[in-house]
Amino acid sequence: MTKLHAFTVYYVKKARNHRWRCSDVTFWCVDEHLCNQWIQALKELLEMQKSRPKQLLVYINPYGGKRQGKRIYEQKVAPLFSLASISTDVVITEHANHAKDNLFEVNIYKYDGVVCVGGDGMFSEVMHGLIGRIQKDSGIDQNNPKASLVQCNIRIGIIPAGSTDCICYSTVGISDPVTSALHIIVGDCQPLDVSSVHHNNMFLKYSVSLLGYGFYGDILKDSEKKRWMGPMRYDYSGFKTFLSHHYYEGTIAYQPAKHTLGSPRDKDSCRTGCYICKKSEQQLAEQHKDCGLKHEEGEEEWKVIKGKFLAINAVNMSCACPRSPKGLSPAAHLADGSADLILVRKCSRFDFLRYLVRHTNQDDQFDFPFVDVYRVKSFQFTSKLSEDNESNVMDIGKKRFGQFCRDHPACCCNIVNSTWNCDGETLDSSAIEVRVHCQLMKLFARGIEENCKDEAAYSQNSAEQLL
Ligand SMILES: CCCCCCCCCCCCC/C=C/[C@@H](O)[C@H](COP(=O)(O)O)NC(C)=O
Ligand SMILES: Nc1ncnc2c1ncn2[C@@H]1O[C@H](COP(=O)(O)OP(=O)(O)O)[C@@H](O)[C@H]1O
Ligand SMILES: [Ca+2]
Missing domain, CATH: 3.40.50.10330 (Probable inorganic polyphosphate/atp-NAD kinase; domain 1)
Known part of the structure; x- marks a missing residue:
C-alpha cells in the first residue's frame, strides 16, 4: 500500500x-x-x-x-x-x-x-x-x-x-x-615473474609460463599446422610427438636461485598471500633502495649439465591447466623471482609415459631417476649441434649460432635441433640465454x-x- x-x-x-x-x-x-x-x-x-x-x-x-x-x-x-x-x-x-x-x-x-x-x-x-x-x-x-x-x-x-x-x-x-x-x-x-630470453645479445621474447625445448617445443611446432582443429590439435600433436620419441643433445648452464626460501620438491604450493613471494617482494624493494651498491649477478656460480634430453622445461609458475590441474611444477611460485628448470633425460617410451601420466594424478612427477629439477634465476642452453661449432657455453653471447644451422649441409638437419616453445609461441634460435625478472608485471x-x-x-x- x-x-x-x-x-x-x-x-x-x-x-x-x-x-x-x-x-x-x-x-x-x-x-x-x-x-x-x-x-x-x-x-x-x-x-x-x-x-x-x-x-x-x-x-x-x-x-x-x-x-x-x-x-x-x-x-x-x-x-x-x-x-x-x-x-x-x-x-x-x-x-x-x-x-x-x-x-x-x-x-x-x-x-x-x-x-x-x-x-x-x-x-x-x-x-x-x-x-x-x-x-x-x-x-x-x-x-x-x-x-x-x-x-x-x-x-x-x-x-x-x-x-x-x-x-x-x-x-x-x-x-x-x-x-x-x-x-x-x-x-x-597479483605480481608475476617474467623471464627474458636472449640469443647473441639480441632480445627474443619474454616468458611467464612455459619455456619448453624437446617435447613441448615439438608439440607446438606440429600443432601450429593444425590450427583448424582448435584446442584438439594439442592432443593430436601430443600423441604424435610422444610416438616420435626424439631426444636432443645439449648443454645447460644455470645459476641456482639462492635468494628464495622454497624448493621445487616442496609439498606446499604457491597460494594467495604466499609468504615466499612476499619475501622476494621485500628483497626486491631493498635492492631498489640500494641499487648503487648492487652486487654483480654475473659473478655468482654457474652449474653445467650436459646430456641427452627428451624435454627441457623452464617454468615460472606451476603451469596448471585443465589438462594437468597441478601443473608441470606444482610447487613453483608466481612471484618469487625464480623458475623451475625440469630436465627429462633420455629414457624409454614407457618411462616417459609414466612421467607424463603423473602430471594428471597425485604422484610426484619428479620422483624418477631420469628427471631432475632445479630452482634457478637464470640459465643458458646450447644444443650439441651448435656446440660442435663453438665451444664454450658460458660465452654464448659472443657467438653466432644462428649462422650455423642455416649453413649446415641438409643431410644432418634431421638429427637437428628442436624448437623452444615460449608461452605457446615458437622461438627461432635453439641457443638461448634466460633470466628471471622478479615481479616484472602484475595481473x-x-x-x-x-x-x-x-x-x-x-x-x-x-x-x-x-x-
Ligand atoms: C597421458 C598423457 C598425459 C599428458 C599430460 C601432459 C601435461 C600437460 C601439461 C601442459 C602444460 C602446458 C603449459 C602451457 C603451454 C601453453 O603456453 C601453450 C600455448 O597455449 P595456447 O594455445 O596459447 O592456449 N600450450 C601448449 C600445449 O604448448
Ligand atoms: N586477429 C588475429 N588473427 C590471427 N591471429 C591472431 C589474431 N589475433 C591474435 N592472433 C594470434 O593468435 C595466436 C594464438 O592466440 P590465442 O588467443 O593464444 O589462442 P590459442 O590458445 O588457441 O592458441 C596469438 O599468438 C596471437 O598473436
Ligand atoms: Ca616464479
Whole structure:
C-alpha cells in the first residue's frame, strides 16, 4: 500500500573450485531519505576502493581457442563491466601482433589496466606490448640481457578464450571468463615473474609460463599446422610427438636461485598471500633502495649439465591447466623471482609415459631417476649441434649460432635441433640465454585461494564482496 524505495547491491559469490559468480540483493524500505542515505554511504565506500579499475583497454582475439572470444566478451564480460561502471575501449584484433603493435601507439597511461580475451599466445602478445612499451618509454634497451628492466604497473586481466589457458588457470585456479571478469572488477593484484630470453645479445621474447625445448617445443611446432582443429590439435600433436620419441643433445648452464626460501620438491604450493613471494617482494624493494651498491649477478656460480634430453622445461609458475590441474611444477611460485628448470633425460617410451601420466594424478612427477629439477634465476642452453661449432657455453653471447644451422649441409638437419616453445609461441634460435625478472608485471588476480574445508558455510559467511 505504501510507496517503497529500493536499491540493489551486486556482489561476488564464491562457488566451488575457485569459481566466482555475480549475485544481487535488493533492499526495500518506506523511508525515502533512509534509502538515499544508504545509497550514498555505499557509493562513498566504493569510491574509497582505489585499486578498482575505472578505465580499461580490451583486446579480443576472435580466432583463439574455439573462436568464441568475441561472444564470450560481449555476453559474459561486458555486462559485468558496465554494471561496475567501468568504461572500456575495445579492439578486436585483425591479425597477429595487432595488439602488441597497438600498445606502442596508444596512450596507455590513461588506462587502469589492459584486458586480453584469448589464450596464452594472446596474453603473451599483450604482455610484450606493455613491457616493451614501458622499457621504450624509460629508455631501457631490451637487447641488453643484463639490463634492469622497469616494472610494469599497468595490470593485465586475462579473460580465458584460448586452447590451454594455463596462465589464467595458474593464477586464478580456474579458466572461467566470469570469474576472471570479477577479479578485474574488484581490482585484484597479483605480481608475476617474467623471464627474458636472449640469443647473441639480441632480445627474443619474454616468458611467464612455459619455456619448453624437446617435447613441448615439438608439440607446438606440429600443432601450429593444425590450427583448424582448435584446442584438439594439442592432443593430436601430443600423441604424435610422444610416438616420435626424439631426444636432443645439449648443454645447460644455470645459476641456482639462492635468494628464495622454497624448493621445487616442496609439498606446499604457491597460494594467495604466499609468504615466499612476499619475501622476494621485500628483497626486491631493498635492492631498489640500494641499487648503487648492487652486487654483480654475473659473478655468482654457474652449474653445467650436459646430456641427452627428451624435454627441457623452464617454468615460472606451476603451469596448471585443465589438462594437468597441478601443473608441470606444482610447487613453483608466481612471484618469487625464480623458475623451475625440469630436465627429462633420455629414457624409454614407457618411462616417459609414466612421467607424463603423473602430471594428471597425485604422484610426484619428479620422483624418477631420469628427471631432475632445479630452482634457478637464470640459465643458458646450447644444443650439441651448435656446440660442435663453438665451444664454450658460458660465452654464448659472443657467438653466432644462428649462422650455423642455416649453413649446415641438409643431410644432418634431421638429427637437428628442436624448437623452444615460449608461452605457446615458437622461438627461432635453439641457443638461448634466460633470466628471471622478479615481479616484472602484475595481473588482475590474487593467486589460487586455499581450499575452504566447509564450502557451504563459506558461501554464506564472509565470502561475499560488494560490487
Ligand atoms: C597421458 C598423457 C598425459 C599428458 C599430460 C601432459 C601435461 C600437460 C601439461 C601442459 C602444460 C602446458 C603449459 C602451457 C603451454 C601453453 O603456453 C601453450 C600455448 O597455449 P595456447 O594455445 O596459447 O592456449 N600450450 C601448449 C600445449 O604448448
Ligand atoms: N586477429 C588475429 N588473427 C590471427 N591471429 C591472431 C589474431 N589475433 C591474435 N592472433 C594470434 O593468435 C595466436 C594464438 O592466440 P590465442 O588467443 O593464444 O589462442 P590459442 O590458445 O588457441 O592458441 C596469438 O599468438 C596471437 O598473436
Ligand atoms: Ca616464479
